[in-house]
Amino acid sequence: MSFLTSLFGKNPPEPDQAPEDPQNPGTPVEDPAEPEPPIEDPQPAAPPVEEPAKRSSLLDRLKQGIQKTRAGLVEHIEDLVQGKKQIDADLLEELEYTLISADIGIRTTTEILERIRQRVDRKLVSDSTELKSLIKQHLLEVLQATERPAVKPAAPPTVEMIVGVNGVGKTTTIGKLAQLYRADKKSVLLCAADTFRAAAIEQLEVWGERTGVEVIRQKQGADPSAVLFDALQAAKARSVDYVIIDTAGRLHNKANLMGELDKMRRTATRVIEDAPHEVLLVLDATTGQNGLEQARKFTETSGVTGIILTKLDGTAKGGVVIAIARELNLPIRYVGVGEQAADLLPFDPEKFIDSLFD
Ligand SMILES: Nc1nc2c(ncn2[C@@H]2O[C@H](COP(=O)(O)OP(=O)(O)OP(=O)(O)O)[C@@H](O)[C@H]2O)c(=O)[nH]1
Ligand SMILES: [Mg+2]
DSSP, rough: OOOOSSSSSSSSOSSEEEEEOOSSSOOOOOOTTTTTTOOOOOOOOOOOOOOOOSOOOOOHHHHHHHHHHIIIIIIIHHHTTOOOOOOHHHHHHHHHHHHHHTTTHHHHHHHHHHHHHHHHHTTTTSSHHHHHHHHHEEEEEEEHTOOOOOOOOSSSEEEEEESSSSSSSHHHHHHHHHHHHHTTTTTTEEEEOSSTTTTTHHHHHHHHHHTTTHHHHHHSOOOHHHHHHHHHHHHHHHHHSSEEOOOOOOOOHHHHHHHHHHHHHHHHHHSTTTTTSEEEEEGGGGGGGHHHHHHHHHHHHHOOEEEEEGGGGGOTTTTTTHHHHHHHHEEEEEEOOOTTOOOOOEEHHHHHHHHOOO
């Protein structure tokens, strides 16, 4: 996928206010088979405005974005092993502490330590360079084990639903995704199915304008499934390549709200048999291990097919990417490394681990 530089130097829209918990969306849920009046035929999306590449390369962006994690994890490991002649119990203990502090997760940390001990015993590893590459190799294997090819629809559009708790970066990520797809010369339609939070629709529309992509909307309080129905019909009629659906932030333990997501998925299937093709769960990397419990609930109930990890730029605990992939057995699809349109990177285990270690 080609990497487009930032279209505009502007900042992305501020979330207008602190996110609310949409526990009781006021409007009664209607059958989406009876959609609201048909929406007007949208204009074809404007071509993306390409500016001279001022921003750094994809790899540089990644390196910059995970700088804090690199400092917290890899530089720490380097400090630990530097000048050490032998790998002893003290060193292993400190190593364990470092791995756990970077939020890699107990399971993976234990495995790594076990692997090192065995190799030390069998004299297969003796110095710090080998130790570092052993850790690197293990982390890469964990990420590679969850890799899966992107889902291909029987016919366009590819329908992607974006879900997650409040404020994790769903809407911003949708703007960034639209930008990526447009840069790849794909046509995109956004669906404003967060009809709950005040100004959520307008926030998505700002991203629509910014990326030259149409937004299908109804009024605030409308049934999200009805907006979804409209969007998919429009997308199908126009053979759009991608439909990206914004959903309201919701708590994973609110059964009625999780039920709403289920209804949206069923609605999608009614319009396009194999849709939604992806249900992408957005997780905020700064919440570290705490995000895992919500993620588990979402994956159990909402058919999540992949993870987008946002705000990696703001944490030294980016090792959580390993714990998430491992515990949920789901591929990480993208990582967010900033607030700008170009700050979403397709996730590649090898590039990620290389950027962290080299
Ligand atoms: N630093 C950084 N900030 C991000 C990133 N992704 C999103 N944000 C910021 O996170 C905040 C919340 O983003 P939104 O996109 O509104 O989050 P949301 O999940 O749609 O929120 P609700 O719709 O209220 O549930 C905004 O200030 C974004 O700019 C990222 O990768 N890095
Ligand atoms: Mg939102």
